[in-house]
Amino acid sequence: MTQAIELNQVWKFYGDYAALRDCTLSVHEGSSCALLGRNGAGKTTLLRILGGLTHFQRGVVTLFGEKPRAENARRHSGFLGHGIGVYEDLSARENLHFFASITGNSSNVKALTDTWLERVGLSRVATMPVRQYSRGMRQRLALARTFIHSPRILLLDEPFTSLDDRAIAMLSELLTEARQRGATIVLSTHQLREALAIASHVALVENGRLRYTGERTQEMLDDPTLLYRLHTQLGVPE
Amino acid sequence: MSLFSQAFAVARKDLAVELRTKESLNAAGSFAIVILVIFSFAFDSFSDEMKEYGGGLLWLVFAFAGALVFNRGFARELPNECLDTLLASPLSGAALVIGKAFANFTMLLVVELVSLVVFGIFYNVDWLGQAGWLGAVFALATWGVSILGAVFGALTVNLRLRELMLPVVIYPLMIPILIAAIELTNIVLTRRSISEDMQWVKVLVASDIGFTGLAWLLADTILVS
Numbered sequence: 001m002t003q004a005i006e007l008n009q010v011w012k013f014y015g016d017y018a019a020l021r022d023c024t025l026s027v028h029e030g031s032s033c034a035l036l037g038r039n040g041a042g043k044t045t046l047l048r049i050l051g052g053l054t055h056f057q058r059g060v061v062t063l064f065g066e067k068p069r070a071e072n073a074r075r076h077s078g079f080l081g082h083g084i085g086v087y088e089d090l091s092a093r094e095n096l097h098f099f100a101s102i103t104g105n106s107s108n109v110k111a112l113t114d115t116w117l118e119r120v121g122l123s124r125v126a127t128m129p130v131r132q133y134s135r136g137m138r139q140r141l142a143l144a145r146t147f148i149h150s151p152r153i154l155l156l157d158e159p160f161t162s163l164d165d166r167a168i169a170m171l172s173e174l175l176t177e178a179r180q181r182g183a184t185i186v187l188s189t190h191q192l193r194e195a196l197a198i199a200s201h202v203a204l205v206e207n208g209r210l211r212y213t214g215e216r217t218q219e220m221l222d223d224p225t226l227l228y229r230l231h232t233q234l235g236v237p238e
Numbered sequence: 239m240s241l242f243s244q245a246f247a248v249a250r251k252d253l254a255v256e257l258r259t260k261e262s263l264n265a266a267g268s269f270a271i272v273i274l275v276i277f278s279f280a281f282d283s284f285s286d287e288m289k290e291y292g293g294g295l296l297w298l299v300f301a302f303a304g305a306l307v308f309n310r311g312f313a314r315e316l317p318n319e320c321l322d323t324l325l326a327s328p329l330s331g332a333a334l335v336i337g338k339a340f341a342n343f344t345m346l347l348v349v350e351l352v353s354l355v356v357f358g359i360f361y362n363v364d365w366l367g368q369a370g371w372l373g374a375v376f377a378l379a380t381w382g383v384s385i386l387g388a389v390f391g392a393l394t395v396n397l398r399l400r401e402l403m404l405p406v407v408i409y410p411l412m413i414p415i416l417i418a419a420i421e422l423t424n425i426v427l428t429r430r431s432i433s434e435d436m437q438w439v440k441v442l443v444a445s446d447i448g449f450t451g452l453a454w455l456l457a458d459t460i461l462v463s
């Protein structure tokens with residue numbers, strides 16, 4: 001099976017502090033990996049390294065065999081961080097048009113924009129500036145922005161946090177679709193049930209180390225806190 | 239998608255945001271007008287000598303007004319973590335910086351045009367007859383300062399004192415461009431031929447090519463922490 005993502009003995013330091021310590025992880029193409037762990041464990045740092053947003057000091061990271069900053073790697077990845085990543089002074093249409101145009105689909109930018117506006121239910125307010133949107137509308141726009149170029153790798157940092165019901169349903173649907181078309185998903189989360197329902201694999205991060213990596217089992221679904229109880233010294237997060 | 243198409247998309251997006259908010263244009267434009275008006279009271283602005291100093295005054299104003307424009311360039315990407323989104327996208331670092339420089343360039347040219355009108359009125363300088371040459375000089379010099387502003391805007395965007403740090407860092411590097419621009423502007427305003435002092439044109443062209451090349455090469459290193 002092809003490896004979509006590979007981390008080999010990766011270390012990341014902020015000054016003297018090691019945010020990631022000797023992390024090794026492989027994610028097969030088409031699988032979905034839930035990064036679990038307490039706040040400050042290193043999940044976001046790991047995702048930022050995969051997204052090419054930050055350097056690391058030791059180790060090797062590849063996305064489809066290329067470095068995270070390689071153009072080919074970035075062309076095939078979609079990143080949703082803590083911020084929604086859209087411009088408040090532009091309309092939803094202008095935002096999506098911009099992101100569609102920089103992802104390389106120059107021939108069908110308009111059609112793609114219209115399709116996604118319809119899909120996330122923002123067609124009627126497409127020309128309004130985003131600053132006038134409700135929180136839920138912004139979240140849906142952020143989802144459209146992330147998925148608009150049908151990325152082969154999805155890097156999602158706590159994607160369920162503070163989403164409204166409609167956005168949660170939309171994200172779950174988009175993730176299911178992405179899996180069906182063979183996309184690889186890495187998501188960090190505190191929402192154990194939602195994450196484990198989507199994940200085919202789990203990786204447990206504690207103090208910058210990967211304590212456990214493996215397939216998601218039925219036992220984990222039955223008891224989402226099992227993983228923490230078995231593999232961490234700190235116990236189940238609140 | 240080519241680097242230039244991506245850069246064009248970034249510039250178009252920045253200019254669209256600016257047209258909505260007008261935060262850079264209002265700040266830089268009003269600053270430029272106020273300084274030109276105040277200096278017109280401080281000096282004998284109707285003397286013939288003013289044409290000799292006009293270039294210096296104008297480029298001093300443009301340099302300070304430019305810092306206001308450049309500071310907003312990358313700061314505009316901070317809300318909602320838009321900069322991270324752009325860096326994780328297929329957009330190349332070079333396209334991002336060059337796109338920002340092009341947006342800076344356009345905004346600064348607008349400020350320069352407004353300033354020239356004020357300069358013409360308050361200093362009794364008829365520059366309309368020389369508009370072509372003046373436009374060429376302004377375009378060459380403005381691209382140089384704009385690309386510098388974009389590169390160092392990217393470098394200082396995450397600093398707490400970026401409004402202070404950006405001018406401190408870029409002004410020393412702007413010196414060759416500013417000297418050349420001042421000399422050429424004075425030549426044009428005094429209706430002498432630019433061919434007398436072609437070395438200043440060469441300085442501007444070399445600065446533009448050099449700084450654009452550096453931006454191209456170093457963009458990714460500057461942008462990713």
